[in-house]
Amino acid sequence: MNLKFTFLTFTFCFLCFLSVSQAQNVCVELIPSADVLSSEGAMKKMAGDKQKFWDNGQVISVKFIGGSEFVRAKVRQYAQEWSQYAHISLRFVADNANAQIRIAFEQGKGSWSYLGKDALSIASHLPTMNYGWFNEKTNDREFSRTTLHEFGHALGLIHEHSHPAAPIPWNKEKVYAYYAQQGWNREKVDRSVFRRYNHQITQYSEYDRLSIMHYAVPNEHTIGDYEVPWNTVLSETDKRFIAQIYPKPIKPTTPTTPTKPTKPTKPIKPTPPVPPGPQALRPTSLAWGWYGIPFPSVDAATEYSQGRTYLFYKDKYIQWNYDERTILEPMSLKDWNGVPFDRIDAAFYWEVTQKVYLFRGTQYVRYDVATNKTDAGYPKNIQAMWGGSQMFSSVDAAFRWSGNKIYFFKDNQYLRYDMSTNKVDQGYPRTINATNWRKLSFTKIDAVLKWTYPIVYIFSGGQYHRYNIETDRTF
Numbered sequence: 001m002n003l004k005f006t007f008l009t010f011t012f013c014f015l016c017f018l019s020v021s022q023a024q025n026v027c028v029e030l031i032p033s034a035d036v037l038s039s040e041g042a043m044k045k046m047a048g049d050k051q052k053f054w055d056n057g058q059v060i061s062v063k064f065i066g067g068s069e070f071v072r073a074k075v076r077q078y079a080q081e082w083s084q085y086a087h088i089s090l091r092f093v094a095d096n097a098n099a100q101i102r103i104a105f106e107q108g109k110g111s112w113s114y115l116g117k118d119a120l121s122i123a124s125h126l127p128t129m130n131y132g133w134f135n136e137k138t139n140d141r142e143f144s145r146t147t148l149h150e151f152g153h154a155l156g157l158i159h160e161h162s163h164p165a166a167p168i169p170w171n172k173e174k175v176y177a178y179y180a181q182q183g184w185n186r187e188k189v190d191r192s193v194f195r196r197y198n199h200q201i202t203q204y205s206e207y208d209r210l211s212i213m214h215y216a217v218p219n220e221h222t223i224g225d226y227e228v229p230w231n232t233v234l235s236e237t238d239k240r241f242i243a244q245i246y247p248k249p250i251k252p253t254t255p256t257t258p259t260k261p262t263k264p265t266k267p268i269k270p271t272p273p274v275p276p277g278p279q280a281l282r283p284t285s286l287a288w289g290w291y292g293i294p295f296p297s298v299d300a301a302t303e304y305s306q307g308r309t310y311l312f313y314k315d316k317y318i319q320w321n322y323d324e325r326t327i328l329e330p331m332s333l334k335d336w337n338g339v340p341f342d343r344i345d346a347a348f349y350w351e352v353t354q355k356v357y358l359f360r361g362t363q364y365v366r367y368d369v370a371t372n373k374t375d376a377g378y379p380k381n382i383q384a385m386w387g388g389s390q391m392f393s394s395v396d397a398a399f400r401w402s403g404n405k406i407y408f409f410k411d412n413q414y415l416r417y418d419m420s421t422n423k424v425d426q427g428y429p430r431t432i433n434a435t436n437w438r439k440l441s442f443t444k445i446d447a448v449l450k451w452t453y454p455i456v457y458i459f460s461g462g463q464y465h466r467y468n469i470e471t472d473r474t475f
């Protein structure tokens with residue numbers, strides 16, 4: 001995937017901007033004019049610094065220039081993902097401190113970043129990275145996509161479609177025509193889209209069309225059947241490659257020959273008691289993380305077909321689409337044909353049959369997505385249909401984990417239900433705590449929303465945690 005610069009002379013600015021009408025992300029490489037260089041940077045340019053990568057293990061200081069607390073939090077959150085794989089730490093410092101990476105949010109000026117240590121050569125009052133379209137309505141996939149991409153540049157990675165082995169069968173005339181709409185001449189398209197780096201001047205791993213550093217390529221820009229999707233998360237190759245550039249120290253292996261126990265000369269102090277379970281994380285407030293949500297808390301939430309999700313509060317609900325950037329006005333629960341409830345306690349989607357289960361008090365209904373109405377014969381009693389006395393008589397929250405497993409929550413307890421055996425699994429109910437749900441700070445849950453796999457949102461009061469059901473922990 002990503003290329004490593006070992007030769008290209010000095011500073012390139014990677015400018016990626018979004019044409020809103022086309023929703024196409026395009027990036028230009030610019031040589032910054034002398035007025036953005038610090039005096040030291042100008043000297044370095046003369047000396048022809050070739051190395052773009054930071055030192056392995058380096059702590060890179062980062063600060064913001066402007067931007068709301070909301071967009072700052074999102075950039076902090078997604079930027080840190082690189083550090084899971086790279087032996088690099090990002091330290092976010094106060095606005096008035098000096099920092100090596102300086103992030104601005106100048107709207108309409110594109111999203112871009114200088115490449116690796118080139119940031120050190122930029123005059124200290126200027127940004128080294130910009131996000132030109134982040135705002136309070138930006139969705140998480142966009143935050144993830146663009147932040148990971150720009151921090152990839154900041155760690156020294158260049159565009160994947162410029163990989164020496166990129167096999168994209170461009171339909172060049174179509175691409176020229178497409179970019180001409182936004183005022184690009186052919187030379188600029190050649191440089192930004194078609195250019196590939198020479199084998200001799202770069203180090204790289206295998207080409208990876210799923211790299212976060214790749215443009216999306218629509219099928220109609222190619223000859224034959226070739227396209228590249230919108231990559232919004234780090235690919236496996238991204239993770240491997242960055243770990244090669246910034247390798248983490250290898251943990252010392254335990255000695256193979258056991259040492260003989262030595263007799264203690266002094267009485268051993270008793271070890272302090274181990275605190276019960278991992279320390280809980282702080283939850284995020286709904287008003288901040290779900291900016292613009294018209295509810296103070298969430299009663300119930302469910303995924304639905306076609307990437308839609310629904311959140312319920314009292315007799316209202318909102319629809320939230322993965323790709324939606326805005327939250328619409330709340331709508332009335334009466335829109336759900338045949339649902340006889342004044343509010344919803346819990347809900348989940350069973351995609352096998354395309355049914356949504358909606359719970360209220362001791363009852364529930366099954367809602368059919370295809371016909372958009374409640375199935376005949378409902379409501380029914382929860383315990384009568386869901387495992388008898390082993391099931392809770394009413395529920396606070398529910399969601400489908402994966403496979404046939406549904407989790408139900410009630411007060412400070414939860415249980416797992418198997419849809420294939422129609423039974424509550426053995427060993428339940430259990431207690432909701434930071435051990436069973438790693439680092440969760442809640443002991444009672446209002447709603448759980450299954451997001452794009454493996455992420456679920458767990459709501460309680462006016463707060464929520466994000467939980468990764470693959471790694472089985474909050475994050």
Ligand SMILES: [Zn+2]
Pocket residue numbers: 014015016027149153159
């Ligand atoms: Zn870029």
